[in-house]
Amino acid sequence: MVEIAVQDLVRATGAALHVGAAERVCRGCAIDSREVGKDAIFVAFPGERVDGNAFAPKAIEAGAACVVLTVEPSEELLSLAAEHGCAVLTCDDPTEFLLRLAKDYRARLGCTVIGVTGSIGKTTTKDVLSALLAKRYRVHATRGNYNNLIGLPLTILSAPADTQVLVLEMGMDGAGQIERLAACAQPTFAVITKVGTSHIGMLGSRENIACAKAEIISGMASGTADCRPTLVLHGEDDFTPYIIERFAQPANVDVVLAGTSIDDDVYAAHVELDDEGHPSFDITFEDGTTLRTHVAVAGAQSVPNVLFAVAVAHRLGVSCAEIDEALGALELTGRRAQVRRTADGGRVIDDSYNASPESMAAGLDLLASLPCTGARIAVLGEMGEQGDEAARLHALTGAYAAAKKLNLLVCVGGELAQEMAAAARMMGMDEGDVQVVSSCDVLIDRYAKLLREHDLMLVKGSRFVGLDRFVEEVC
Incomplete structure (x- = not known):
């Protein structure tokens, strides 16, 4: 410290x-x-x-x-x-006090710093990075939701004096915040996981969100001859070329693309899910080496986050064998696509920590992809910070849910939950298979005992809906 x-x-x-x-x-x-x-x-x-x-x-x-x-x-x-x-x-300004103090301590630590931001997947990427790098380095990383203008400097200030790598998650709820975080942390490596619609209500457009995420580049450390400042981006994100041309190239920052295309620098192929939804896939690295690996995290949506992490870890000298071992024993921050079992034998995909339209879609994909001989049920709470786009994005989520051929969809909340439900019915779900409840308390009263053996349920929503309480009642 x-x-x-x-x-x-x-x-x-x-x-x-x-x-x-x-x-x-x-x-x-x-x-x-x-x-x-x-x-x-x-x-x-x-x-x-x-x-x-x-x-x-x-x-x-x-x-x-x-x-x-x-x-x-x-x-x-x-x-x-x-x-x-x-x-x-x-x-x-106590926030500025913390940022200045943390910047001073970060400089004295002299360690490698990796900053992770993006609309979704930040925490998973951070957790995977920490696990991979711990195979070779003394790592200190963001815990819980300590990823804002107060939490990030506190994370740095709590790092042991012998820390070799700092892995820092960087969140935001407005323009200029990532810039301040990056100026404090001065990362040598940065990851932007995805430009999505989280915070679109505050920033107005995905282009503005892309600009806000790209602020991480402004604080990147100059690096050394052996370790140049490097930005990892999703090769298939539609805003990746924009970020490269407008921000990364003018800053003389190396770019590594990670994704599922053979044109990406680090890419995955032949993704297969086991009965618990854990993916196995081939990774091809920048130097052409390949690795067949298995990840102890449910869902194909975790694969891009793993790729971001292995792209950095491989550049920092973590071997393929070490990467494979770490991925097979991953433990992520709670309530993110965690498959839990009930006393009656049902399964719950606990993804109740937070939600955005993109992560809702990923959760529904996982619900549809896992083997299930019983009912498939989705419990979806409202999503925050969607601004003027809220009604449209909730309707799109409801329509996407309907396409997954669910046995039951339960929408939790007020008017926006009604938007989800109405769109699901419009897209063909039977009236009785789409329900709306006003709060988590009502949800618990009506549905806590619903799940039976062989059933599979996804629970996902923004934190303010409080669906974690429902999961605890069910499990």
Whole structure:
């Protein structure tokens, strides 16, 4: 974790020192006073309901070496800090404070940094990368949803001093955010998984989304003669040429294409799914070597994410044997296409973490592709952040679901769930095979005991719908 003297903390961030010894060494960083350990840095974030500045005394008493406020400290707080030997700093923007501090620590780590962004598949790609690179390096990676302007710097600041590779997921909900994250992380390798429709409600078009994702290039490190800055893109994404021509080539960044075409630099062929939906396929690498491998993750939709990861890992010297071993033992962040069994023998594809139109389609593809002698059921929640396109995209999702010949489609939510259901009926599903429920609570009451032996159910929706609670009731 970060270890830094107060005087260097001030230098790196531009914060103002009010009291405390400049030589005092701080170790670790927290934004929750309950997580403050001895010698930690506590950064207070003001909020509408909870003001982190009010918890500075608790952090001091917990042993913090430094507290960083966004308000002028009271004489009482300064006295308490002096009594405990704690430095008190102030800053205008705690987010910027974290980003500057993390950038300083990243530079001192001197490790290889890989940034992963995209509309879908970020977390899976990050997890696969971490598993592959751990075969050869000491890896530190984003955990949970720590992929935003606060979570990413906290991830960097928690990295052990001997970290050799940092794998950082980069999320966003608006233009300019990836640029700030990339400026902090300065990745040598970057992956853009896909330009989809997530956040189209905020950014207005897929072109704007592509531009926002391509901001990762602006912060890429210069690299070395042996390791040039490299961007990995999906060879079959329609915005890949646009990103290359407008952003990658002007920045003199190498581009590696990964996909299913023999024209891609790294490509997959002969994809086959086993009874649990786990894919086996051939990988051909940039140097022409090939590998037949098996991935312990359900769904053909995981193959592109694996390719992005192996493209980077292979460039960093991970052998084919190491790649094959790691892929066969993958464990991904929870609730992403995880096949679970009920007590009655039914199966649930738990993909309840989040949803977009593209990932909904991938989930429905998986539901249709797995062997099943019972009923195929889809429980689909509404999708957030679709803006003016929301009704159309929900209708397209409903129509796509109808094409999968389901025995039952349950749509969860309000007007947008009704849009999904109406489109499914319009595309031929029987009235009684398409149901709408208003909330996860109603869903649990009506359908928690529905699944029987040999049945297969997909559960997917945006996080605000809360379908993870339904999965726990079913399983």
